Amino acid sequence: MRPQLISTITCPNCGLEKEEEMPTTACQFFYECDNCKKVLKPKEGDCCVFCSYGTVACPPIQNNEDCC
Numbered sequence: 001m002r003p004q005l006i007s008t009i010t011c012p013n014c015g016l017e018k019e020e021e022m023p024t025t026a027c028q029f030f031y032e033c034d035n036c037k038k039v040l041k042p043k044e045g046d047c048c049v050f051c052s053y054g055t056v057a058c059p060p061i062q063n064n065e066d067c068c
Contacts, residue, residue, distance in 0.1 A: 003024075003062035003063055004056045004062065005024065006019055006021055006022070006056070007019070007020060007050050007054035007056035007057075008020075008054060008055040008056075009031060009050065009054050010053055010054075011033040011035065011038060011040065011053070012040070012053065013033065013036050014033060014035050014038070016033055016034065016036070018034060020050075020054075022050050022054075022058055022059060024059050027047050027048040027058060027060075028048050028049050028058075029042060029048060029049065030049065031049040031053070040053055047060075047061065047067030048067065051067070
């Protein structure tokens with residue numbers, strides 16, 4: 001099964017929701033909100049911002065693999 005590559009990130013600071021394409025070759029550790037400019041980092045125990053703030057987990061997690 002192919003992983004979904006589009007996830008909607010929700011900024012916990014201002015609530016902005018934005019659809020983003022997830023990278024398939026690396027984890028994304030930082031994400032800057034377009035609205036409030038807050039730099040998001042993964043929550044403790046998560047490997048990337050998509051696993052913490054996205055509607056879909058990153059591709060390696062979807063495939064039951066270790067993340068970066």
